[in-house]
Amino acid sequence: MTRRVSLWTTMVLLQLVGPADMNDTPRVSFTLGSPSRALTRFTSAQDGNTTTLLLSDDGDTLFVGARDAILSLDVRQASSMVLKGRLDWSPSEKDLDDCTMKGKRKTDCSNFVRVLQVLNSTHMYACGTFAFSPRCTYINSETFSLMTDPSGKQEEGRGRCPYDPYQRNTAIVVDGELYTATVADYHGNWPVISRHLSEGSRVDLKLDDMLGWVEDPTFISSTYVPSEEKVYFFFSEVGREYDFIDKLTVSRVAQVCTSDIGGQRTLQKRWTTFAKAQLLCHSDGELPYNVIEDVVTLPPAEGASADDTLFYGIFSSQWSVNSGRSAVCVFRLGDVKAVFAGNYKALNRDTLRWSSRIQEKIARPGECGLHSASDNALRFVKENFLAEENVHPVGQRLAMVSADQLYSNIAAQRVTAADGRNYTVLYLLTDSGLLHKVVLLDDGPHVVEEVRLFPEPQPVKSLLLSISKGAVFVGSAEGVLKVPVANCSFYWSCAECVLARDPFCGWDPSLHACAEISSIRANVGQDVEGGNVSKACMAPMNPSPRSTFTQQRPVNVSCLPGELVTVSLNEVVRLRCPEASRLARRHWKRPNSRLSPDLYLQQADGSLQFLATPSTLGPYLCLSEENGYEQILVAFQVKQKSNPTPMPAATPSHAYGQPTTHVWVGPRRVDIKENGKEGSMPTVTQESTSENSHKTSRKVNFTFRPNSWAETDSVNRAGGDTNQRMDTPCYLKELVVVSVLLVLCVSALLTAALYGLRQRCRSRTVPQSCSRRDPERGAAPQEREALRSQSPHATSKHNGQAHNGHAGKGTISLGNGVVNGSNGHLPNTPI
Structure with a gap:
């Protein structure tokens, strides 16, 4: 009870502390269809849900698992994806009727290809949901055709592929054997991590059905580490070791040895090397990002130790304080190994509660070669498979936090800059259809660009990086996109090329253009870490169109x-x-x-x-x-x-x-x-x-x-x-002086005209002063003629155009520099 209260108090206090913000603003953003960011798109009217992607060993062919079909795309050209072949793999009408009879929607009863792996040099292996009755098949890679047994039947896919197309799974082939993590029943309540297609003395293995080795998991990803001869699985599940009021979700990494063949009496056809540990993605004083979304493996640099293999993961949070935010954490293989080599918690089978083991170890859980161990040792590892310590991120900190984006997929690669330094570039796909390209620097992440890929958010996506083709492939419900990783020609000057801080790009002084550094022979203008323009653009070159405000020579x-x-x-x-x-x-x-x-x-x-x-x-x-x-x-x-x-x-x-x-x-x-x-x-x-x-x-x-x-x-x-x-x-100053003089002259003329008008009005008697009556009314013809002859002008000019005397108000005529005032009335015009 004390532990429950303490944990609850800690969570409440942490929710009051806001997460530390990082600058995750993309430097430039490209709208959908922008000509400044070229994208290649493949769509097919009859094939949807193109989300399972597999690249051939030579990188020239992209295999796509879709709904009721498997596609083969030619991706050799940088700006095109051409359909090479299509395999129809759809359920029969009877399969569809049986599926709908079980209460499923007809659209969900199609065959959604969820497993697509290269089996060997001549064949591939594929599994699909097949109307909520999973099936698997072999594909001839050379002829691109489906292979079945003589009876025409296909292999049952139970335990290899989920029943429901919306359930997540992961699969990987190692030495011709298929390692999967999925659910093995119609309702999705039986999670399994298993091995299939074993031959010879090796047998297929799976988790013990009654042990509860995983608790309501969501499987995310899997990877093989050759130096360890282990397959690592990443997933999230309910953390039973925490006695919390609500169900607490935790992220896990689990391992199995590829040499495992199960126990002789205890744990027969079961894993003897299964172990799991918690991945902790958080910073000091903050709530953890406890739900893992995707993981990608980055091999070590050439000449580095295998322990430097890195796992980059996207994490979200179940806590409201971090709602709508994502974090990226990186874990080192050496740290994962150290946790699995440490102490383990003990599970009480009666109370199903975990406790730290005090007694001496009888065996080392997770160690390869336990299949030949004694029954006593196997019983020990059977009840001690949860590592006591947690795996912390590299540097005990978050690699990146997005304040307003939820990331769903990640890809990573190591890029060598012009100075020989290696930088990690991440490609992050958001749930709103955006692709972020991020370079990790010493002072934090730098989002180089943001590219909108879809007009509307897509429910299911996948991300696959091809280093040989220099592009990332994005699978969505509507088609497949190909996005080049470099966009150097977009930057028009040396300054912009350097400020982008893109390790792919540098300024070529010989061509006066921003280009990929692999094509530049010498004097590359680049500064990824600092983005210092004056340092990187010191070589003599033509002035930039957007030149600096302080030129080398004075400029008016x-x-x-x-x-x-x-x-x-x-x-x-x-x-x-x-x-x-x-x-x-x-x-x-x-x-x-x-x-x-x-x-x-x-x-x-x-x-x-x-x-x-x-x-x-x-x-x-x-x-x-x-x-x-x-x-x-x-x-x-x-x-x-x-x-x-x-x-x-x-x-x-x-x-x-x-x-x-x-x-x-x-x-x-x-x-x-x-x-x-x-x-x-x-x-x-x-x-x-x-x-x-x-x-x-x-x-x-x-x-x-x-x-x-x-x-x-x-x-x-x-x-x-x-x-x-x-x-x-x-002539700016001259223009200002002339304008001021013109205004003063016009003001003086208007003042003089008004003063003359006022004097003429005062000179008359009071009844006649400023009379509104027509001066010609009631006068004899001779008087009218005299009045007309006294009018200053019968016509006047206004704005350079002639007007009749009865056209409007009184005017002031400017002629020969003398102001001629009128009596304020035009002839025959009452005011």
């Missing part, structure tokens, strides 16, 4: 070419800024000016909003800062619009041998000329413009590089010649 930033925006005064202007990466911080600058918060509003999306006034006209620069490196994202020239005039045809800058200029619209790049080499020239087309429009705009269609950061759509841009040189004279 006020005349920096960019997107020209023409506006009217007192108009709200909004300048948009692209996002270089989700880890960069964007900010705006003006030359020799401060962006006062009273005049400027910087939005959360990076855009800048302000009111167009003479003081806010001029150049604007949007910059990003990431990892200490600052670069220009986009430049704007905000000018007051004038009367629309025909625009002269743009003359290519390379016709005059001008230096390089880079025009930026959003994150796109247009190379006009660079070091004497011609680039892609923009095509300019003038749109029709009305007088009442607020902005005058042009549409510029650019020819972008294939590795452009953004989508290659046509962009609406403001008018202005974008081919101007960097040293073009700038």
Whole structure:
């Protein structure tokens, strides 16, 4: 009772402590179907649930276990997956009727292939649910055909494949023998870990039915370690060793020896080397992530000890405080071996409770070769199969925590960077259809990119890495996807290539491009650990399109070419800024000016909003800062619009041998000329413009590089010649001075006109002052003629156009620099 209260108190206190957050924000994200991230997709209208994947030894063929079929795909080409063959393996009508008679849905009564393994050099082995009556078969790898016995019957798959297609299982073939972990009954209440297809003196083995060696497990994965001659199984189950109020789920690793042949009298046809231990994925002061979701094995580096074999696992939590979060923990084989070599708990068969064993060991549980041990020793290992110690993660810490994603599948590989250092790259598949590529660094994980694979979350998925093909294969209910592991051409400059911190990619100074380091001969620009641009990009190279704000030579930033925006005064202007990466911080600058918060509003999306006034006209620069490196994202020239005039045809800058200029619209790049080499020239087309429009705009269609950061759509841009040189004279100050003088002159003229009008009104008598009556009303014809002759002008001009005298209000005519005031009325026009 004391232990129960203590454990309950600990859990409550830990729930009050929030988990430690890590930076799991992807640096860049690619939407579904983005041309910047190439994906290859295979779908078949008649084949669904393509989730069981197997790659051939040469890596050229991908075998897919689907619903009622097994597919063979040619994956030799990097950008295609071609169907080579299809084996129909569907239940008969009688099998389907029997399944539905048992109360199962007809869609679940199909044959879902759940086991697909290479048996030897000529054959494969497959098992399927087969309408809730599992079946297994052999497949000829050379002819890709099903093989059955002379009677046409197939092997029973009980204990090798689950009945229910929604139940998880794992299987692996070692030396022609099949090791499986699944459930062996229709209701899914009989979990088994067994060996099949044994020949000669070897016999098939399984767990003892009455021992309760596993408690309501969910089998996840299995792997074979040749140096240990052991198969390791990973699963989660109910932890009976904890006397807790609710059922506590724990994650386990179990082992069996491939040399095990069972006991002679005790444990006949049963495992004598079965042992299990708890995997503890947690950090100090936090609740553990106790539910294992997937595990992948990473072999040791060349020349390293077999004990350095690593197991990378995804864990979730049953506790509400960690709801919606996933953690990645890595375990070392040497630590697993040490736990299995230690002490074991003892199970009391009467009370079914575990206790620490005090008496001397009679045998060492989990040790290979116990099949020839005495009955007394076998009875000891029969009751002592749970290791007392737990397996802790490497470094006693979590390798990664995702705050807002639930990971479902994992793949891992070791990549050697340009400096010779090895980095671990993880591929994590989320339950919402996202693929995260993560590199593990000394200071924590770095999510290089995020790729959306499916429009909607998929219920069943699988992930398979092919190092030889440089791609990961994703199996889903709707088809199979092939995702290249490297996407180096996406990064347009040395700075972006280095900031990506992708161990696959480096800057090639000879080609001025980001490429895979295996193809670069010398002077690779790369810094995976630090992402230091100034260090990795020191080699002489052409200036980056998004060049750093501090150039090696002085640049008149006020005349920096960019997107020209023409506006009217007192108009709200909004300048948009692209996002270089989700880890960069964007900010705006003006030359020799401060962006006062009273005049400027910087939005959360990076855009800048302000009111167009003479003081806010001029150049604007949007910059990003990431990892200490600052670069220009986009430049704007905000000018007051004038009367629309025909625009002269743009003359290519390379016709005059001008230096390089880079025009930026959003994150796109247009190379006009660079070091004497011609680039892609923009095509300019003038749109029709009305007088009442607020902005005058042009549409510029650019020819972008294939590795452009953004989508290659046509962009609406403001008018202005974008081919101007960097040293073009700038008339910003002159424009401001002329505008101020013009405003002062107009104000003075208006004041003089109003003063004259006021004096004329005072000079009249009170009844006649500012009379609203027509001065011609009641007058004789001679008087009317005299009044007409006294009118200053019969017509006037307004905004450069002639108007009749009876067209509107009184006017002030400006001629020869003299102000001529009127009496405030036009002839024959009452006010």
